[in-house]
Amino acid sequence: MNKIVDWVGDNYGLVWSLTVSHIWLTLIPTVIGLLVALPLGWWAYRSRRSYTPIVGIAGLFYTVPSLALFIFLPPIIGTKILDPINIVLALTIYTVALLVRVVADGLASVPVDTVLAARAMGYRTWQILFLVELPVAVPVISAGLRVAVVSNVSIVTLAALLGISQLGSLFTQGLQLQLYGPLVSGVVMCVVLAVIFDVAIQVANRLATPWRERIVTS
Amino acid sequence: MTGWFADSAHWTGPDGVPAQVGHHLVYTLLALGISLAIAVPLGMFIGYTGRGGGLVVGSANALRALPTLGALVLLFLLISSSVSGQAVYLIPTTAVLVLLGVPPILAGTYAGIQNADSGAVGAARAMGYTRAQILVRVQLPCALPLMLSGIRSATLQIVSTATVAAYVGLQGLGRFILDGRAEADFTKMTAGALLVAVLAIAFEVLFALVGRFTISPGLRRAETSATRSRPSPAIPVPAPGT
Numbered sequence: 001m002n003k004i005v006d007w008v009g010d011n012y013g014l015v016w017s018l019t020v021s022h023i024w025l026t027l028i029p030t031v032i033g034l035l036v037a038l039p040l041g042w043w044a045y046r047s048r049r050s051y052t053p054i055v056g057i058a059g060l061f062y063t064v065p066s067l068a069l070f071i072f073l074p075p076i077i078g079t080k081i082l083d084p085i086n087i088v089l090a091l092t093i094y095t096v097a098l099l100v101r102v103v104a105d106g107l108a109s110v111p112v113d114t115v116l117a118a119r120a121m122g123y124r125t126w127q128i129l130f131l132v133e134l135p136v137a138v139p140v141i142s143a144g145l146r147v148a149v150v151s152n153v154s155i156v157t158l159a160a161l162l163g164i165s166q167l168g169s170l171f172t173q174g175l176q177l178q179l180y181g182p183l184v185s186g187v188v189m190c191v192v193l194a195v196i197f198d199v200a201i202q203v204a205n206r207l208a209t210p211w212r213e214r215i216v217t218s
Numbered sequence: 219m220t221g222w223f224a225d226s227a228h229w230t231g232p233d234g235v236p237a238q239v240g241h242h243l244v245y246t247l248l249a250l251g252i253s254l255a256i257a258v259p260l261g262m263f264i265g266y267t268g269r270g271g272g273l274v275v276g277s278a279n280a281l282r283a284l285p286t287l288g289a290l291v292l293l294f295l296l297i298s299s300s301v302s303g304q305a306v307y308l309i310p311t312t313a314v315l316v317l318l319g320v321p322p323i324l325a326g327t328y329a330g331i332q333n334a335d336s337g338a339v340g341a342a343r344a345m346g347y348t349r350a351q352i353l354v355r356v357q358l359p360c361a362l363p364l365m366l367s368g369i370r371s372a373t374l375q376i377v378s379t380a381t382v383a384a385y386v387g388l389q390g391l392g393r394f395i396l397d398g399r400a401e402a403d404f405t406k407m408t409a410g411a412l413l414v415a416v417l418a419i420a421f422e423v424l425f426a427l428v429g430r431f432t433i434s435p436g437l438r439r440a441e442t443s444a445t446r447s448r449p450s451p452a453i454p455v456p457a458p459g460t
Contacts, residue, residue: 063418064221067395068411082405150282158287161385162399171288175386178295187288194283 005182015170015185020164021084024191026160028150030197033095034145040096042129043102054100061097066090066155070162072151087159094155095148102144106137139212142205149197153190167193219412222405233393235413241389242417245380249312250373253319258365261327264455266353267362274328278321286379290314294386307401311383318379326368330361360414369424376419383412391417 008015034200044054066073069090074081077089110133120131160168170186220226229235264270301309334357342356384392394410397403398403 063374063415063422065381065411065418067381067392068415069406071395071411072415075408079401079408081399104415136389142424146279147282150279154283158382160287161308161382161396168285168287171285171291175291175294180295183288183295183407187285187292191283192283192290196278198283 003179004181004184008177008185011181011185018165018169018186019189019193020169022156022168022189025084025087025091025156025164025166026051026149026193026197030095030145030149030152032088033092033148034099035091035105037096037099037103041100042107044100044104045107047128047136051104055104058097061093066094067161070150082163084159084164087156087164091152095152098148099141100157102135103141106140106144107133109140110136128218134154135140135209138208139205142201142208146201149201150194152192153197157186157190158165219405219408222409227442228409238389238391238415239413240394242380242391242414243387244308244375245308245311245315245383245390246376249315249319249376250369250379252316253323253372253376253384254369256316257320257323258327261324261357261365262331262353264324264325265328267330267356268332271328271332274321276327281317281321284317286318286386287382289317293326307386307388309385310386311380313382314382315379318375320374322368322375323365324368326364326366327361327411330364330368331357333364334360335341343441359434360437363429365427366429366433370422372416373421373425376422381414401419436439 028088032184040058044051070086073086073089073215074083077085079085108115109141114132114136115128123131156166157171160172167186167189170182170189174181174183174186192197223235227234231237248372252426264274273460290310292305295312331353338356338360339352342352380390381392381395383390384396391410391414395407396412398408398410400408
């Protein structure tokens with residue numbers, strides 16, 4: 001126990017810099033993924049014929065293991081295997097794959113009466129989408145986003161096996177040096193990051209939907 | 219790439235493709251079997267009694283945050299002084315894979331039992347079925363689609379994460395990826411990655427077939443029409459392949 005504390009004391013600079021790169025590697029793909037998934041999910045929701053192919057193809061991307069995806073991308077997009085862009089792109093693909101279905105189903109879960117009421121009040125189609133359907137779908141979308149960001153935090157660590165530095169590097173280091181210090185601090189920081197992101201999304205969700213009662217959050 | 223697969227040297231011996239696919243399958247099936255043995259009875263109990271559901275959902279979400287690689291190395295270091303032989307690699311790997319496999323199966327089973335059509339359950343009760351009969355003959359068949367989707371996503375995660383086993387010294391398809399990385403042999407890495415992806419897709423196809431043959435046709439029709447008109451966010455979202 002003391003050894004762990006000592007190690008962290010000697011190396012907090014390293015842990016901090018790895019945490020910062022971990023945050024970027026997690027957040028960038030999550031945000032881009034959400035931005036890509038919104039129009040795709042809307043499209044899948046709008047036309048019944050495109051729902052099955054869009055959601056199906058998204059699901060197919062899920063079946064590619066992440067470590068494999070990290071390796072497939074460089075020759076396709078012309079990067080080096082050590083380039084963090086591979087990780088960002090791979091996680092973006094996963095985030096889109098997860099959220100497209102969530103966005104489509106979230107929009108579909110908006111009560112028909114609500115949409116009809118907006119139409120009766122003279123709202124145009126795009127107004128209904130941005131002022132009614134999307135805000136009402138926020139809780140469902142944010143539930144999906146919570147899953148996406150938390151699993152992204154954990155998937156990023158696998159990039160350490162390819163030599164891209166982030167908190168996962170503490171795990172490879174821990175095994176090489178047979179030390180608990182880097183291992184424990186890496187695991188703890190990952191869990192802490194996941195909790196912070198998760199809580200942040202829940203707070204944003206609550207702020208974005210002030211009309212909702214507190215019970216329904218899943 | 220095709221050259222790598224065409225080379226017969228990669229297909230024989232203890233480091234060949236068939237041997238490593240075999241190892242990979244052994245780790246996968248071992249972890250899947252243990253996960254099923256834990257999660258199905260527990261999920262049935264929770265779905266049947268309605269107790270502990272919140273706890274399960276909460277801990278499943280918390281587990282998602284636990285980095286697999288970190289947990290694996292940590293377990294490996296913890297037991298490496300007290301356990302000897304192949305078990306020192308196999309125990310932490312299996313434990314970590316089971317940790318990944320249990321939550322989706324548990325959630326699928328429990329949600330499936332709990333969401334079993336109440337009309338069907340009531341009808342069975344009216345016909346004089348005992349509670350055990352209702353569970354086995356009505357609730358379980360009704361829960362099957364959700365259970366299978368939970369088992370499917372558990373299998374997917376286990377298959378893709380079993381590559382990490384190579385990192386603590388086990389065999390399996392991760393060997394090609396990690397050894398290729400160490401030798402700067404990109405073709406070997408890609409071959410390993412391709413094999414893992416193919417294995418994952420093979421399991422997907424297998425589960426699609428199992429679903430087609432085991433799920434009651436009436437239930438399937440009801441399920442597709444329900445997802446079309448009124449998608450329920452309560453159904454557990456599949457977790458990505460790690």
